[in-house]
Amino acid sequence: xxxxxxxxxxxxxxxxxxxxxxxxxxxxxxxxxxxxxxxxxxxxxxxxxxxxxxxxxxxxxxxxxxxxxxxxxxxxxxxxxxxxxxxxxxxxxxxxxxxxxxxxxxxxxxxxxxxxxxxxxxxxxxxxxxxxxxxxxxxxxxxxxxxxxxxxxxxx
Amino acid sequence: xxxxxxxxxxxxxxxxxxxxxxxxxxxxxxxxxxxxxxxxxxxxxxxxxxxxxxxxxxxxxxxxxxxxxxxxxxxxxxxxxxxxxxxxxxxxxxxxxxxxxxxxxxxxxxxxxxxxxxxxxxxxxxxxxxxxxxxxxxxxxxxxxxxxxxxxxxxx
Numbered sequence: 331x332x333x334x335x336x337x338x339x340x341x342x343x344x345x346x347x348x349x350x351x352x353x354x355x356x357x358x359x360x361x362x363x364x365x366x367x368x369x370x371x372x373x374x375x376x377x378x379x380x381x382x383x384x385x386x387x388x389x390x391x392x393x394x395x396x397x398x399x400x401x402x403x404x405x406x407x408x409x410x411x412x413x414x415x416x417x418x419x420x421x422x423x424x425x426x427x428x429x430x431x432x433x434x435x436x437x438x439x440x441x442x443x444x445x446x447x448x449x450x451x452x453x454x455x456x457x458x459x460x461x462x463x464x465x466x467x468x469x470x471x472x473x474x475x476x477x478x479x480x481x482x483x484x485x486x
Numbered sequence: 487x488x489x490x491x492x493x494x495x496x497x498x499x500x501x502x503x504x505x506x507x508x509x510x511x512x513x514x515x516x517x518x519x520x521x522x523x524x525x526x527x528x529x530x531x532x533x534x535x536x537x538x539x540x541x542x543x544x545x546x547x548x549x550x551x552x553x554x555x556x557x558x559x560x561x562x563x564x565x566x567x568x569x570x571x572x573x574x575x576x577x578x579x580x581x582x583x584x585x586x587x588x589x590x591x592x593x594x595x596x597x598x599x600x601x602x603x604x605x606x607x608x609x610x611x612x613x614x615x616x617x618x619x620x621x622x623x624x625x626x627x628x629x630x631x632x633x634x635x636x637x638x639x640x641x642x
Contacts, residue, residue: 364549367556367564380566380627388567389549393520396545400523408523410536411544413573471536 333406335475336447339434347398347430349458352386354424360390385421391428391464392416395455398430403451407473412448414468420461427458435467439474446473489562491631492603495590503554503586505614508542510580516546541577547584547620548572551611554586559607563629568604570624576617583614591623595630602629 354373361370365387368375376384400409422428436450448469455464510529517526521543524531532540556565578584592606604625611620 360549364553365556366553369564380563387552389545389552393516393545393549396543397520397522400521407536408525411574413571415569415571417569418567 331404333404334472335406336437336439336449336472337475339437339449339472341434341437343434345403345432347402347432349427349429350394350398351425351427352390352394352422354384357384357386357390357422357424360393361387364389381421384424386423386426388416388418388464391418391422391455392466394428395430395453395464395466398428398455399432399453402430403432405470405472406475407471410471412469412471414466417465418463419465420457420463422457422463426463428455428463430455444474445476446471448472487560489560490628491562492593492595492605492628493631495593495605495628497590497593499590501559501588503558503588505583505585506550506554507581507583508546508550508578510540513540513542513546513578513580516549517543521545537577539577540580542579542582544572544574544620547574547578547611548622550584551586551609551620551622554584554611555588555609558586559588561626561628562631563627566627568625568627570622573621574619575621576619578613578619582619584611584619586611600630601632602627604628 358371369379369381369385370387373384403409430453432451432453434449435452439447449472451468451470453466454462456462514527525535525537525541526543529540559565586609588607588609590605591608593603595603605628607624607626609622610618612618
């Protein structure tokens with residue numbers, strides 16, 4: 331994939347990730363380290379909870395989404411977020427196969443820094459039934475394509 | 487810590503986490519799994535990047551923040567987020583010692599479900615210099631304290 335600069339992007343442009351499956355072992359390992367709550371760690375406790383069964387930490391879903399974004403959205407300079415909004419409309423379950431579908435919804439060249447701009451990228455993380463488990467809108471920093479001979483000023 | 491129900495919370499109530507240090511090895515391990523970009527994986531590549539040195543993935547900072555939240559905010563039913571807004575005003579660096587300071591900024595009883603409500607919790611994750619590396623506002627689901635004999639209807 332050719333790295334994309336701000337100049338190469340257009341509102342409505344879309345990117346689709348590969349599918350990625352997660353299992354109960356990975357859910358429990360992530361939760362043990364970062365979100366040690368019974369409904370992310372133990373099937374029986376999860377059954378009796380609001381989730382009605384083992385569910386991945388939302389931060390696990392978010393981290394996996396990032397992995398799939400980095401692989402599927404080839405931005406020059408990398409995928410660098412300044413801020414995000416996240417919602418988790420339903421839990422991610424053991425055996426779910428996630429795919430991330432992203433769309434450029436806004437492009438804003440920087441007024442003060444001619445070498446870059448920001449975009450808003452809306453990314454929907456869906457399970458194997460096509461149902462969203464996470465909806466994220468991220469503001470990303472993207473370098474502009476520089477005239478020949480000025481590469482030293484690029485973001486990377 | 488006594489678990490807190492919606493009825494026990496007040497706007498302005500604050501919670502402070504223990505400090506937690508993260509090192510270069512943990513930064514690279516997380517990035518290798520979830521955010522494999524050069525500025526999170528390699529010191530030399532990071533020096534030449536926008537970050538000017540090795541920086542933790544924002545999702546690593548978010549996941550560590552969740553760990554500290556779970557330990558410091560004793561909500562009945564657990565810390566269950568419906569949605570969040572996140573910003574990363576500056577990078578988390580190797581050797582940073584993070585603390586999370588949280589404040590209840592809104593309390594909304596549910597109209598349709600008398601057994602619960604939502605709160606907005608604003609959590610600032612600060613480094614050892616007191617500077618914010620993450621600012622998050624989360625909408626959390628919190629059970630109400632039920633009259634004696636109705637415990638079966640609680641969230642957990």
